[in-house]
Amino acid sequence: MKVQKITVDNKSYPLYLLLDKDYQVIEPVMRFIKYLDNTGKSPNTIKSYCYHLKLLYEFMEQRGMTLNDIGFEELANFMGWLRYPTEVKVIDLQPKEAIREETTVNTILNAVVSYLEYLNRLGNFKSINIFKQARGRNFKGFLNHINQGKYQKNVLKLRAKKKQIRTLTSVEVKQIINACHTKRDKLTLLLMYEGGLRIGEVLSLRLEDIATWDNQIHLTPRDVNVNEAYIKLRKERTIHVSKELMALYTDYLVHEYSEDLEHDYVFISLKEGYYGKPLKYQSVLDLVRRIVKRTKIDFTPHMLRHTHATQLIRDGWDVAHVQKRLGHAHVQTTLNTYVHFTNQDMKNEFNKYLEGKERKK
Template sequence: MIYKVETIKDGTEKYFFIRNLETMSIEELPSKYLMHKIKCKRSPNTVKRTAFSICYYMKYMAEKEMELTEVYQLDYEKQTEYFVEFLYWLKAGNHTEQTSGEKKCPNEGTCNAYLKDVFRFYLFIEAEYEQYGSLKTLSYNQIIAVNQVGVKKVLRNHSFKAYLKEEEHRGRTAKENQIITILQACTNRRDQLLLLMLAETGYRIGELLGVKYVKDIDYRNHMIRVCFREDNENEARAKNAEYRSAKISNDTFEFLMDYLAKYRKILQHQDYLFVNIMGENIGKPLRVDSVYDMLDRMEKKTGVKITPHMLRHYFANMRKQAGWELEMISQALGHKHLDTTIKYLDWLDDELIEASNEFYAQHTAIYGAERLLE
């Protein structure tokens, strides 16, 4: 691979840049953009994904023997064709080095996300260097529409319409018996508590790993708070710079107290709730990759696959079955849009049929259709 994403850590801050492996020099424009993303307080995961998106794009340009700014010289049709080819190049798995000979091809949504990151990079270039103009594929079609009462509204549509068609994605939901199986297979209180709290709070794994047992737990009311922090030692972050709370059950609270008592000698030297309880990193805050490693071990042990995201889906569906309003579930999950929450819920055909049967049983002959047959 010609280009490589590299990182430098300064205290708790991680900086990303792209290196040219032929010249061993740092690519100035992409690295400047990544620094801009960090200064704008974007999450480390967002900056990391952006870094890889641009790195893949630079590899594509190298194969095309083109430079970043040369794309501006192409006409609209050629620019569109150029970026469409990039999408299919990604879809074919050409963006990563293959060691086994079998290419790993990303789905359509991932390919589109990579291209959108590239487009944002170009918008940054245009803002910094006006001499390049703007990409024709990033121009807007503007239409002025007038409604029935004469109010004018400007409708703006992005001119690039060639993204890959994405299949509707619905994440899997963990089942209660699966959660119980994994809990019984866990070999320590920490992992059991982690799973219980994920299932009962609906928090993202990064949010839960950022919880501090002194500051973020209301022991009287059994509430766990998510607090946005940028300097967590384990790089755990609350998404969207949000603050919210969730209540856990009495049983899980008693489990929490038992965990705090059992590992008090380790916990007393820092204030994160979830820490490494053995090994050379004992006492240090638990990281996301360690949680996934633990769940991988549990899958090999039990044959049951569970992820933190599946537990968020479980939380949402359990609350739906309990009669929670959609807006309340959305707020608990920390979603900005109700459409996102709806995708978490398993609206089964049987439920829709049952609801329809109940509706028509109570509202028969709404339209007087039987009289139309006379």
């Protein structure tokens, strides 16, 4: 099995196909990918779906199954296989650590069930009632009101452990930024920290997106980016940054950026032999690994974004404003995923509450 990246004449961005062991295109997956593309899914989403479906087909091949053999029990076995891959009829009595976390398994299963739903809608796939038995989320049928609100609950979904993602202190952030050797690297990390941007959003920036005179950065979705960096949800938004960050951007352009480039990507490679090429996702991950090694501070790029969101809430920002700044589709995502309060935060807020009660007496 292989996921193959392809270019299409009438598309300005790449698409992905799934090939079998004989390097033949798997037709149902190709039709599904076309459907995803036609309904506006991003290239990165389509790529992820291809890799998720690759796992399904590897599972079926290992067990000698076809799509028509898939039932409720087979999907449940697939979930178990994702966590603990084993050969058919092999029973491992030794305790093993799962190779995939619950959230990862749920994400893969959601893609697989979407694929099976699509095939069911075409009418040429005999399988279980996907809508009622295997959906990754609670599913309400269009006659749900007749059934007094009772509907089939999600049964094929692992209970994910809620992670408390650590946020960085101001001292740690300063150490991280000071450990950068180039203005480009400092600017990259500061945009994730002060702007709350994702890696893809940082790397997708073009010179025309930066309004230095107004300290604004416009995040503009584009169908094609040669470095395959895209804006999640394809939603346009504008964020405001400090004068200091914008001054760093200007210094970067003056000292490290060339005016002779044939493109207008903001972030470029500074390596000899690769100078001027648009920076890629892996380069940012490599940068973070180097900074972790220099500072001994264990952090991830997304932790900078988490820290930014939490600090905004601590400083009194309304959560709806934080949601808009971060580019979330739902305000609950902001609350559940990106906002983290420490015990000290809770203590400080309770003390404010007590002080307010005293003043009212």
